[in-house]
Amino acid sequence: AQSVTQLDSHVSVSEGTPVLLRCNYSSSYSPSLFWYVQHPNKGLQLLLKYTSAATLVKGINGFEAEFKKSETSFHLTKPSAHMSDAAEYFCVVISTFSGGYNKLIFGAGTRLAVHP
Amino acid sequence: DAGVTQSPTHLIKTRGQHVTLRCSPISGHKSVSWYQQVLGQGPQFIFQYYEKEERGRGNFPDRFSARQFPNYSSELNVNALLLGDSALYLCASSLRWGGTANEKLFFGSGTQLSVL
Numbered sequence: 001a002q003s004v005t006q007l008d009s010h011v012s013v014s015e016g017t018p019v020l021l022r023c024n025y026s027s028s029y030s031p032s033l034f035w036y037v038q039h040p041n042k043g044l045q046l047l048l049k050y051t052s053a054a055t056l057v058k059g060i061n062g063f064e065a066e067f068k069k070s071e072t073s074f075h076l077t078k079p080s081a082h083m084s085d086a087a088e089y090f091c092v093v094i095s096t097f098s099g100g101y102n103k104l105i106f107g108a109g110t111r112l113a114v115h116p
Numbered sequence: 117d118a119g120v121t122q123s124p125t126h127l128i129k130t131r132g133q134h135v136t137l138r139c140s141p142i143s144g145h146k147s148v149s150w151y152q153q154v155l156g157q158g159p160q161f162i163f164q165y166y167e168k169e170e171r172g173r174g175n176f177p178d179r180f181s182a183r184q185f186p187n188y189s190s191e192l193n194v195n196a197l198l199l200g201d202s203a204l205y206l207c208a209s210s211l212r213w214g215g216t217a218n219e220k221l222f223f224g225s226g227t228q229l230s231v232l
Contacts (some may be wrong), residue, residue, distance in 0.1 A: 069145050106151075
């Protein structure tokens with residue numbers, strides 16, 4: 001069964017400093033992994049996805065993530081935090097069920113706070 | 117173009133009541149998925165519908181049901197509400213079946229259900 005574990009429930013950074021949100025995955029085969037962001041009172045937005053192509057994936061708003069099979073990790077990073085990055089971030093893996101259809105399995109989330 | 121729209125945005129019910137939540141997918145999208153997000157947790161998959169047929173169901177009791185209409189809009193119904201059903205209910209749409217690596221999901225802002 002596929003699953004993801006987000007290692008930090010809260011992360012706090014100062015504006016202009018790097019961001020690191022950690023995610024480990026468990027999968028019996030090569031996984032498809034995503035990062036989603038959720039701002040208050042807004043829907044979930046896809047930041048980036050990994051689908052077994054390049055291990056370093058670039059997303060929107062300056063975010064990127066690196067797939068490391070040896071560490072079963074898919075950490076999200078950004079070189080310089082902006083106030084608008086404050087939100088809830090979810091690491092997600094796809095799980096396939098019978099009939100070939102898929103569902104998203106979300107981690108518990110990491111709340112990112114950005115201070116001036 | 118309108119995104120995924122959900123109604124109502126907020127709802128308060130009492131235990132034992134029934135509730136119907138509605139979702140309109142992006143124009144042209146034929147797949148709708150429903151997720152439940154309890155406070156402090158990541159969203160959990162409830163249902164997926166594609167071309168008006170149920171294609172997948174998560175680990176939820178039979179009190180939860182859904183359907184998809186010919187115009188691809190969808191309803192989520194919950195009977196005999198429990199306090200634990202209080203959550204943000206998210207709808208997502210995609211062109212075809214959702215949740216695959218190559219099929220982008222678009223999420224609505226959700227319906228916040230409070231059960232008293």
